[in-house]
Amino acid sequence: MFALVDCNNFYASCERVFAPALEGRPIVVLSNNDGCVIARSQEAKALGVAMGAPWFKVAARFRSRGVAVFSSHYALYGDLSRRVMQVLAGFVPEMEVYSIDECFLNLEGFRGDRLALGREMVRTVKQWTGIPVSVGLAPTKTLAKVANRLAKKGAAGTVPVLDWTQWPAPADTLAALPVEEVWGVGTRLGARLRAMGIVHARALAEADPARLRAVFGVVLERTARELSGVSCLPMEMAPPPRRQILVSRSFGRRLTRREEVEAAVTAFAARAGEKLRARRLRAGALSVFVHTSPFDGKGPAYANGATLALEPATGDSGRLVRGAQRGLERIFRPGFAYQRAGVLLADLAPEHAAQGLLFAEAPGDSARTDRLMKCLDALNRSPMHRRLRYGSEMQSDAWHMRQHHRSAASPASWRDLPRVCAR
Amino acid sequence: MRSDGPFSGPALRVRPVVLNPPPRPLRRYLCRVAAGFPSPADDHLEGPLDLNEHLVEHPAATFVVKVQGDSMAGAGIRDGDLLVVDRAREARDGSIVVAVVDGELTVKRLRKSRRGVRLEAENPAYPAIVFHEGKELVVWGVVAHAIRSY
Numbered sequence: 001m002f003a004l005v006d007c008n009n010f011y012a013s014c015e016r017v018f019a020p021a022l023e024g025r026p027i028v029v030l031s032n033n034d035g036c037v038i039a040r041s042q043e044a045k046a047l048g049v050a051m052g053a054p055w056f057k058v059a060a061r062f063r064s065r066g067v068a069v070f071s072s073h074y075a076l077y078g079d080l081s082r083r084v085m086q087v088l089a090g091f092v093p094e095m096e097v098y099s100i101d102e103c104f105l106n107l108e109g110f111r112g113d114r115l116a117l118g119r120e121m122v123r124t125v126k127q128w129t130g131i132p133v134s135v136g137l138a139p140t141k142t143l144a145k146v147a148n149r150l151a152k153k154g155a156a157g158t159v160p161v162l163d164w165t166q167w168p169a170p171a172d173t174l175a176a177l178p179v180e181e182v183w184g185v186g187t188r189l190g191a192r193l194r195a196m197g198i199v200h201a202r203a204l205a206e207a208d209p210a211r212l213r214a215v216f217g218v219v220l221e222r223t224a225r226e227l228s229g230v231s232c233l234p235m236e237m238a239p240p241p242r243r244q245i246l247v248s249r250s251f252g253r254r255l256t257r258r259e260e261v262e263a264a265v266t267a268f269a270a271r272a273g274e275k276l277r278a279r280r281l282r283a284g285a286l287s288v289f290v291h292t293s294p295f296d297g298k299g300p301a302y303a304n305g306a307t308l309a310l311e312p313a314t315g316d317s318g319r320l321v322r323g324a325q326r327g328l329e330r331i332f333r334p335g336f337a338y339q340r341a342g343v344l345l346a347d348l349a350p351e352h353a354a355q356g357l358l359f360a361e362a363p364g365d366s367a368r369t370d371r372l373m374k375c376l377d378a379l380n381r382s383p384m385h386r387r388l389r390y391g392s393e394m395q396s397d398a399w400h401m402r403q404h405h406r407s408a409a410s411p412a413s414w415r416d417l418p419r420v421c422a423r
Numbered sequence: 424m425r426s427d428g429p430f431s432g433p434a435l436r437v438r439p440v441v442l443n444p445p446p447r448p449l450r451r452y453l454c455r456v457a458a459g460f461p462s463p464a465d466d467h468l469e470g471p472l473d474l475n476e477h478l479v480e481h482p483a484a485t486f487v488v489k490v491q492g493d494s495m496a497g498a499g500i501r502d503g504d505l506l507v508v509d510r511a512r513e514a515r516d517g518s519i520v521v522a523v524v525d526g527e528l529t530v531k532r533l534r535k536s537r538r539g540v541r542l543e544a545e546n547p548a549y550p551a552i553v554f555h556e557g558k559e560l561v562v563w564g565v566v567a568h569a570i571r572s573y
Binding site for chain 1: 481482483484486487488489490491492493494495500502505506510511521523525526527528529530544549561563
């Protein structure tokens with residue numbers, strides 16, 4: 001048995017934790033640079049705010065209807081996500097964090113009342129963290145997703161916990177679920193399934209597994225079997241190793257000056273180095289890319305990238321930053337209004353497996369560099385210190401994101417602690 | 424980085440020879456000598472005190488918030504103090520709590536009796552808030568500690 005626990009409208013719920021006046025009010029959260037709507041509270045959904053809507057187009061219409069708008073505030077969401085997962089981890093021996101706002105729990109061997117357990121999870125997470133969650137219980141992960149969805153829609157009553165094995169009409173429910181909404185299917189695969197006459201989850205569950213495997217591969221075959229109640233996806237305790245690390249952002253405004261873009265690329269390379277070391281990997285190649293906006297219309301367009309081999313493979317942010325700058329030197333052209341840049345690390349290998357070059361004079365990262373990087377990461381992790389950066393990042397902060405509506409309170413920052421009044 | 428800082432330990436062993444070394448504090452040499460002998464305290468080390476152990480009983484449920492205002496001065500809570508709020512603790516009669524009052528997080532003393540539930544300030548300038556039947560009191564969390572910096 002699996003439980004899928006999913007936070008309800010997570011980003012919007014996070015914004016309410018320290019601002020209870022927002023309870024019952026419609027809330028939207030915007031993407032980086034305050035571009036599009038990426039999260040909505042239930043009330044905002046009811047008003048008809050569309051997911052992905054460009055905010056500048058719809059702001060006037062919804063502001064007048066009392067919609068509260070927020071820039072995305074990942075420090076806040078990350079802190080509350082960690083707390084939710086920590087509370088849930090206390091209920092079961094095995095848990096898989098699937099995304100920032102959902103996790104699977106393994107209920108194998110649990111002999112008690114599952115619904116009671118689910119209700120206790122909902123109650124505890126809400127009281128301890130302020131975040132509302134829904135729980136779907138089922139014999140497979142894919143069905144737990146379906147059960148969670150039903151619970152969230154209120155099918156189980158006021159407490160959003162639903163046990164698929166006690167659900168009265170499972171076949172009808174699956175027949176009412178469009179195939180592309182099944183976990184792991186999506187629009188593109190859904191269109192191909194529809195062409196074969198498989199339009200809903202029930203048809204997928206009843207399709208011939210051998211044929212599904214022949215046409216679509218083993219992944220979809222597993223999904224179909226899971227829908228019919230056969231568990232094929234075990235708990236994955238560790239996410240699969242990454243093949244690439246990408247750090248890329250749209251700039252807060254268009255950039256034309258070289259040092260502005262260089263500052264951004266430096267920050268991205270240093271951040272990519274942090275991610276690399278956190279996963280105990282080394283990179284053998286680095287790409288840097290820049291481009292103008294495809295939507296600007298006016299002005300000349302330009303996009304280019306450069307890739308460098310890193311020999312030997314490295315986890316040294318200093319080398320990554322220098323590599324990114326050398327790459328940028330090759331591709332930067334004056335006279336364009338740049339909208340975005342990125343740094344991609346590839347050819348990743350575990351740090352202990354990274355080989356020194358047999359005939360190379362340059363050795364791999366020295367013990368001294370390793371220590372320097374450990375020290376750098378430790379300081380940047382510590383909330384007591386300000387971020388330690390590479391000098392070329394400090395040339396300009398023009399690339400920083402536009403975040404005009406960010407909530408003030410953050411439980412993870414001494415400077416922005418939530419306020420309580422004593423009045 | 425200064426070499427006598429907290430990261431100096433392992434680096435000392437691989438330090439290259441410097442001609443005409445600058446004057447160094449005596450402490451450095453004492454430190455080197457000590458490294459060669461087992462310390463009699465080695466078996467009794469418990470590491471530095473961790474304030475989290477003292478202040479945080481339920482990490483997932485504990486939040487630090489900042490006080491604005493003087494209505495709890497009588498309880499020793501002043502403007503600018505930090506409060507360690509434990510949302511996993513049960514609010515009892517007499518607990519100092521963070522509650523939702525008019526949509527705002529507000530710190531008060533909780534009073535429960537047969538006559539009903541009240542939120543009291545600890546400053547005569549602020550009246551108590553009485554919760555009659557039908558009016559819901561939302562307790563956000565229980566104040567476990569107050570921290571003041573001088």
